[in-house]
C-alpha cells in the first residue's frame with residue numbers, strides 16, 4: 001500500500017489533480033482511496049457525481065461518536081474509496097484538527113484492512129504546514145509527497161514552504177519529497193519559474209499539466225475529466241501523470 | 252486609537268492594500284502603525300524601501316529574549332511604525348504562533364504608549380482562521396475587520412470563512428465586521444460576485460480597487476503607489492479607500 005500526499009496552496013488544483021489521478025488509476029484496476037484533508041471538504045466531489053460527502057468531523061459530532069465506516073467512506077467512480085476529514089467551525093480550534101481526528105477514526109475502524117487500497121492519496125491544504133496539516137508529513141503517514149504549483153508567486157512561495165517542512169520534519173525514512181506537479185496558470189515564464197523552484201528544492205518537475213476548460217466542463221457535470229472525457233487530450237495528460245507517479249513511487 | 256484588522260486569502264493583496272492605506276493616512280498627518288501578521292513577513296516591505304525588517308520571532312530567538320522596541324519597530328515612509336510578527340520554521344508548531352508572541356512582546360514593551368498611534372493595522376493571513384491568526388478577532392485586538400477579496404472562487408471562499416469566524420467568535424463588542432475591499436483580478440462578473448458575498452455575509456463592498464501595473468512598478472522600487480506615484484489615478488483610489496475606512500471606523 002503506497003501512501004501519497006498531495007500538497008499545495010489553496011485553489012492551486014490539488015483536488016482536481018488528485019481526483020483525476022485517482023480516476024485514472026482506478027480505471028486501470030488499481031484499488032484507490034482518496035482522503036480529503038482540506039477543511040473545504042470537496043476533494044472527492046467529482047468522484048461522487050458532484051455530491052459533497054459527509055465529513056468525518058461532522059459525523060462524529062452528529063452521531064455522538066457512534067460512527068461506522070459506512071458513515072465516512074464512500075465508493076465513487078471506478079470504486080475509488082472517498083473520505084473527507086472536514087474542519088472545525090471557522091475561528092475555533094485548530095483548522096487541521098479534522099485531519100488528526102479522521103486519521104484516528106480510520107485506524108480505529110480498520111479502514112485500510114477493509115478496503116485494502118493499493119494507493120492512498122491524501123489531498124492536503126498547504127497554505128500553512130502545521131497542526132493537522134503537517135500530519136501526513138510528520139506522522140509518517142505518507143511515503144511520498146508531491147506538491148502542486150503554478151508559476152504564480154504565491155503558489156511557488158507555498159511550495160517552497162512545504163518543501164522546507166518536509167525537509168525539517170519528515171520522520172526519518174518517511175515522507176520523501178518526490179517532486180512538483182505544475183498545474184499551469186499560463187503566467188509569463190511559467191515553466192522556467194517552476195523549474196527553478198524544483199532545482200532549488202532539490203527535486204524535479206514530475207509533469208506539466210496544461211490549463212484546459214474541459215476541467216470546468218467536467219466539473220459542471222460533477223465529474224473528473226477522466227470520467228467525462230476519457231478519450232480527450234486532457235485525459236491523456238492525467239494518465240501520463242498517473243504513469244509518472246507510479247514510476248516515481250515504485251509501483 | 253483605532254485597531255483595524257485586514258484579512259484575506261494569501262496573495263489576494265492584503266499587504267499591498269494595507270501599506271498603501273497606511274501611506275495615504277500617514278501623508279495626511281495621522282500616526283499609523285502597521286503590524287504584519289503573516290509568516291511571509293513582508294507586509295511592510297514597501298514602506299521600508301523594499302527592506303524586509305527583522306521579525307519579532309526572529310529577534311526573540313537571536314537575542315535570547317533580550318529584545319527592545321527598536322529591534323522590532325521601525326519607522327518607514329511617512330513615519331508609519333512597521334512591525335513584522337514572523338512565523339516559526341515551516342512544519343513545526345503553530346504557524347500563527349508569531350502573532351501571539353508579537354502581541355505579547357509589543358504590550359510588554361509598551362509599544363502603543365510610546366508611539367501613540369491614531370490607527371493600528373493588523374495585516375493577517377486568512378487562509379485558516381485559527382491559532383494566532385484568529386487572535387485579532389478573538390482576542391479583542393481589533394475594533395474593525397475588513398476582508399480583501401477578488402471575484403475568484405478561492406478568495407470568496409476564504410472571505411466567507413473569515414466572516415463566519417468573526418460572527419462566531421468575535422468577543423462581544425469587539426471585532427465588528429466592517430466590509431469587503433474588492434482588489435480586482437478582472438475575472439468574469441467580478442463586481443456582482445463580490446457584491447453577492449457582501450450581501451450574504453450581511454455587509455457591503457467598501458471599495459473596488461482596480462488592478463493596475465503601477466503597483467508592480469512601485470514595488471520594483473520598493474515603494475507603495477502612494478509614495479512612488481502620488482499624483483496617479485491609482486494613488487487616488489487608495490486615498491479614496493482611506494476616506495472610506497476613516498468614515499466606516501468613525502475617525
Ligand SMILES: Nc1ncnc2c1ncn2[C@@H]1O[C@H](COP(=O)(O)OP(=O)(O)O)[C@@H](O)[C@H]1O
Nearest residue numbers: 009010011012013014015016017210211212215
Ligand atoms: N488544469 C486545469 N485547467 C483548468 N482549470 C483547472 C485546472 N486545475 C484546476 N482548475 C480549476 O481550479 C479550481 C480550483 O481547483 P481545486 O482542485 O479545487 O484546488 P485546490 O484543491 O488546490 O484548492 C477548480 O475549480 C478547477 O475548475
Ligand SMILES: Nc1ncnc2c1ncn2[C@@H]1O[C@H](COP(=O)(O)OP(=O)(O)O)[C@@H](O)[C@H]1O
Nearest residue numbers: 260261262263264265266267268461462463466
Ligand atoms: N490592485 C493591484 N493591482 C495590481 N497588482 C496587485 C494589486 N494588488 C496586489 N497586487 C499584486 O499582487 C501580489 C500579492 O499581493 P500581496 O499584497 O503581497 O498579497 P497578500 O499580502 O494578500 O499575500 C503583489 O505582489 C502585487 O504585485
Ligand code: SF4
Nearest residue numbers: 094130131345381382
Ligand atoms: S497549528 Fe496551524 S492549523 Fe492549527 S491552530 Fe495553529 S495555525 Fe491553525
Ligand SMILES: [Mg+2]
Nearest residue numbers: 014015038043
Ligand atoms: Mg481542494
Ligand SMILES: [Mg+2]
Nearest residue numbers: 265266289294
Ligand atoms: Mg502579505
